[in-house]
Amino acid sequence: MKFRVVFVAAIAALIAACGSENPDNPGIVFNKGGVERLMKYYPLPDHTPEKPHYHTIPVDTFQAHTGSVFVTDRLKGVVTVSDFFFAECGGICPKMSSQLERVQAAFKNNKDFRIVSYTVDPESDSVAALQEYAFGYQADTAMWTFVTGKKKNLYDLARHGYFLPVEPGKGDSEDFIHSDQFVLTDRNGIIRGYYTGTDSTAVDSLIQDIRILLNEN
Secondary structure, three states: OHHHHHHHHHHHHHHHHHEEEOOOOOOEEEEOOOOEEEOOOOEOOOOOOOOOOEOEOOOOEEEEOOOOEEEHHHHOOOEEEEEEEOOOOOOHHHHHHHHHHHHHHHOOOOOOEEEEEEEOOOOOOOHHHHHHHHHHOOOOOOOEEEEEOOHHHHHHHHHHHOOOOEEEOOOOOOOEEEOOEEEEEOOOOEEEEEEEOOOHHHHHHHHHHHHHHHOOO
16 A cells, blocks of 8 residues: 555645645635635646646446446446445444435436445355345435445455455454445546545535535536
């Protein structure tokens, strides 16, 4: 993760150059003109103000709960909220999925918005298991996709694509260590915010920020 050090340093420099962080919502930065805009995370080493270059979610191929092929590149052009979970999780996952139900309801029938939930337990979370889980949360398959695939690819995507921690657990009720964060990405696949998925107030902010990105050129 040595590149993350570069990213974080670049972010700090970018904030200093563009404006100050909003203390009421760390995911929002005010520029010098006073216009509110969402922060862009992880500028790459060759990033300059004249030629912006940010980390984007890498392209990989998985399988959706519908049985169809899911390619992350299909998320280009839409605003997306992503999380990592597993179907047998008895702790934070049900709370997070319930909050995503709220997000789904807020953007019903919006063709420019997607939710993607990636499993961290692909050995157990088959297509059939994910279909059952999706049904339990009234997931609209046109908007909300549950994804499985090769474990290495999923874990690499979490760690190096979304910069979230995932690790196998020790066999207890929370058998996998995974993040409680929702990750918001824009139409270009650039990370624009992290939100605690078990906190309804944070999810309220997420819903507001999704609206900002949907209206962003």
